[in-house]
Amino acid sequence: MRTQNLTLLTDLYEITMMQGYFETGNQDIVVFDTFYRETPSGGGYAVAAGLEQVIDYVKTLQFTPDDIRYLRSLNIFQEEFLKYLSNFRFSGSIYAVPEGTVIFPREPIVKIVAPIMEAQLLETAVLNIINHQSLIATKASRVCYAAQNDGVMEFGLRRAQGPDSGIYGARAAVIGGCCGTSNVLAGQLFDIPVKGTHAHSWIMSFPDEYTAFKTYAKLYPTACILLIDTYDTLKSGVPNAIRIFQEMKAAGIELKNYGVRLDSGDLAYLSKKVRRMLDEAGFEDAVISASNDLDEYLIESLKIQGAKITSWGVGTSLITSRDCPAFGGVYKLAAIQDKNGNFIPKIKLSENTEKVTNPGNKTVYRIYDKESKKIRADLICLEEEVFNSEEDLLLFDPNATWKRTLLTGGTYTMRELLIPIFDKGKCIYTSPSVMEIQEYCTKEKDTLWNENMRFVNPAEIYVDLSDKLYHLKNKVFNELSEAKYSQAPSRV
Ligand SMILES: Nc1ncnc2c1ncn2[C@@H]1O[C@H](COP(=O)(O)OP(=O)(O)OP(=O)(O)O)[C@@H](O)[C@H]1O
Ligand SMILES: O=P(O)(O)OC[C@H]1O[C@H](OP(=O)(O)OP(=O)(O)O)[C@H](O)[C@@H]1O
Numbered sequence: 001m002r003t004q005n006l007t008l009l010t011d012l013y014e015i016t017m018m019q020g021y022f023e024t025g026n027q028d029i030v031v032f033d034t035f036y037r038e039t040p041s042g043g044g045y046a047v048a049a050g051l052e053q054v055i056d057y058v059k060t061l062q063f064t065p066d067d068i069r070y071l072r073s074l075n076i077f078q079e080e081f082l083k084y085l086s087n088f089r090f091s092g093s094i095y096a097v098p099e100g101t102v103i104f105p106r107e108p109i110v111k112i113v114a115p116i117m118e119a120q121l122l123e124t125a126v127l128n129i130i131n132h133q134s135l136i137a138t139k140a141s142r143v144c145y146a147a148q149n150d151g152v153m154e155f156g157l158r159r160a161q162g163p164d165s166g167i168y169g170a171r172a173a174v175i176g177g178c179c180g181t182s183n184v185l186a187g188q189l190f191d192i193p194v195k196g197t198h199a200h201s202w203i204m205s206f207p208d209e210y211t212a213f214k215t216y217a218k219l220y221p222t223a224c225i226l227l228i229d230t231y232d233t234l235k236s237g238v239p240n241a242i243r244i245f246q247e248m249k250a251a252g253i254e255l256k257n258y259g260v261r262l263d264s265g266d267l268a269y270l271s272k273k274v275r276r277m278l279d280e281a282g283f284e285d286a287v288i289s290a291s292n293d294l295d296e297y298l299i300e301s302l303k304i305q306g307a308k309i310t311s312w313g314v315g316t317s318l319i320t321s322r323d324c325p326a327f328g329g330v331y332k333l334a335a336i337q338d339k340n341g342n343f344i345p346k347i348k349l350s351e352n353t354e355k356v357t358n359p360g361n362k363t364v365y366r367i368y369d370k371e372s373k374k375i376r377a378d379l380i381c382l383e384e385e386v387f388n389s390e391e392d393l394l395l396f397d398p399n400a401t402w403k404r405t406l407l408t409g410g411t412y413t414m415r416e417l418l419i420p421i422f423d424k425g426k427c428i429y430t431s432p433s434v435m436e437i438q439e440y441c442t443k444e445k446d447t448l449w450n451e452n453m454r455f456v457n458p459a460e461i462y463v464d465l466s467d468k469l470y471h472l473k474n475k476v477f478n479e480l481s482e483a484k485y486s487q488a489p490s491r492v
């Protein structure tokens with residue numbers, strides 16, 4: 001994997017704040033949480049992705065002489081501070097959920113515990129990486145869900161918002177469930193399957209469709225998917241494809257991984273007709289693949305219409321997450337360590353209760369039903385809390401505390417989601433391969449109910465607060481609100 005120094009990939013304000021902390025001698029150890037508030041496309045879950053690139057970014061964080069020269073040229077940074085930057089290395093700790101984990105709103109997915117200057121610098125790049133890849137992994141997961149067990153190929157590079165989103169989008173798409181990508185550089189960088197067929201231009205470059213198919217089949221007999229819609233799908237494309245398959249068979253070529261691609265017209269109607277024609281000619285195992293501005297909703301609809309498509313190429317809508325172009329991950333200060341090593345909880349007030357942050361140095365547990373192995377709920381709690389799944393556990397909705405569920409001891413299991421990635425500046429985690437992450441992600445999705453995965457009004461997985469965290473949040477909230485109102489000018 002190519003690594004790049006992305007140290008200046010940040011918002012200017014992170015560095016101006018760093019200089020402020022430097023000037024005021026602030027060396028506090030702080031906790032920042034990365035979490036998101038709303039699931040993309042109104043879905044019932046998201047898929048975490050991008051951690052490997054966050055790790056690469058943190059490992060290579062270093063202000064080069066060129067970076068320092070550039071910052072000096074801005075005329076806002078003191079020499080002493082620039083000297084500090086030139087020796088900068090990340091010395092903190094990072095905890096994160098593994099890539100491919102299904103995640104829900106408000107729970108920390110990356111937690112940084114570090115001196116304030118370092119933690120502040122990381123904000124923008126961590127969000128940039130996690131937000132992009134989690135968005136595309138989530139979208140891919142939805143598209144693959146609609147395709148049921150059919151293969152989905154990621155075809156979006158030409159429409160991605162620039163090279164980086166094409167490359168890392170392809171990575172994320174495979175994490176989310178795609179069986180491959182047309183993006184060759186992504187294939188090389190991440191060791192993921194590259195796949196493809198051919199374009200209309202191939203057919204058009206020959207005097208006729210038959211010769212174009214024949215030449216392609218000769219070159220690629222074991223991956224022979226012929227694009228049949230250049231002239232007339234049913235009158236020309238399918239008959240010519242059948243003729244080619246018959247000739248291959250007659251020549252003793254073992255036909256496998258062969259078939260046709262539809263790229264226009266009514267995909268339900270055409271695929272049924274094409275299936276019948278292929279079957280009647282004895283090519284029952286020929287694949288019918290389809291592309292053309294597909295997304296999860298169209299694929300779901302095509303399935304309902306009984307389309308005979310078993311392989312899907314999805315480009316623009318997947319790589320750009322067209323209906324939801326941003327993943328709203330945020331990075332919020334949650335605690336500051338005092339001189340005795342205790343974490344003092346910090347909270348961000350808001351008129352909107354959803355936006356009031358969860359204070360303290362926290363972790364997240366996932367609670368599963370012991371029998372079905374499906375998720376019951378997630379529990380955000382303080383890091384030091386210990387649970388015993390043999391004991392009863394009362395879960396309650398933090399915004400409507402009368403909504404309660406008592407889990408009987410012995411009927412549930414718990415798993416801590418945040419795992420150590422960096423320990424005091426040292427990376428202690430080895431990222432799995434992308435294909436291993438995909439496999440893990442498939443198992444993660446098996447812990448969801450179908451009700452969580454549907455596209456319209458999906459059932460919500462509850463993300464609750466432990467009793468201790470709930471009371472701490474109320475206490476900090478009340479103290480801060482009182483302080484706020486005692487400082488406010490009184491109304492006349
Ligand atoms: N049976 C179907 N049900 C719902 N949507 C479909 C169906 N068949 C195709 N579509 C979708 O309709 C959209 C437009 O297809 P349409 O046939 O109008 O244009 P087209 O086939 O792209 O035409 P051309 O490529 O020749 O310009 C595409 O997103 C396609 O995936
Ligand atoms: O999901 P999609 O964005 O459709 O991605 C895949 C499309 O890309 C290619 O054609 P291209 O879009 O370049 O041209 P076309 O629309 O004229 O077929 C291909 O034939 C697919 O239709």
Ligand SMILES: O=C(O)c1cccnc1
Nearest residue numbers: 155182195196197198313
């Ligand atoms: O290989 C294909 O069929 C392909 C690749 C990119 C975009 N559309 C189609």
